[in-house]
Amino acid sequence: xxxxxxxxxxxxxxxxxxxxxxxxxxxxxxxHRDSAENNASTxxxxxxxxMKKVKAVIGIYPEGYHHAAVMxxxxxxxxxxxxxxxxxxxxxxxxxxxxRMRVYEVATFYTxxxx
Numbered sequence: 036x037x038x039x040x041x042x043x044x045x046x047x048x049x050x051x052x053x054x055x056x057x058x059x060x061x062x063x064x065x066x067h068r069d070s071a072e073n074n075a076s077t078x079x080x081x082x083x084x085x086m087k088k089v090k091a092v093i094g095i096y097p098e099g100y101h102h103a104a105v106m107x108x109x110x111x112x113x114x115x116x117x118x119x120x121x122x123x124x125x126x127x128x129x130x131x132x133x134x135r136m137r138v139y140e141v142a143t144f145y146t147x148x149x150x
Contacts, residue, residue, distance in 0.1 A: 072120070073150075079122035081130070085115045089130060102133045105141050109148055118149040 081089055092107045108131060112123040124142055128135040142148045 077122045079126050085111050
């Protein structure tokens with residue numbers, strides 16, 4: 036699709052394909068808004084099976100580098116719940132003993148996490 040758009044814009048003289056790249060981004064600011072099913076007071080806990088996976092993932096990383104497991108642990112939480120509520124981000128931060136803000140940064144930066 037991007038190549039079709041580039042070609043169309045190039046023909047119209049609005050885009051010099053050699054000098055500029057076409058950038059696509061989502062519109063609007065991504066901000067968390069509390070809802071009945073997605074708020075900090077809604078409890079999220081890893082199931083026994085998920086917790087085994089989390090511990091296995093954390094075990095892959097060297098001593099002192101367990102924070103690097105944030106992406107796979109968020110993925111485990113999302114697979115367990117079907118999407119990634121803020122309470123799952125809080126639980127991830129607790130399990131990895133890291134600031135919640137660091138988990139928010141990862142979860143909001145990557146588009147693979149459905150919030």
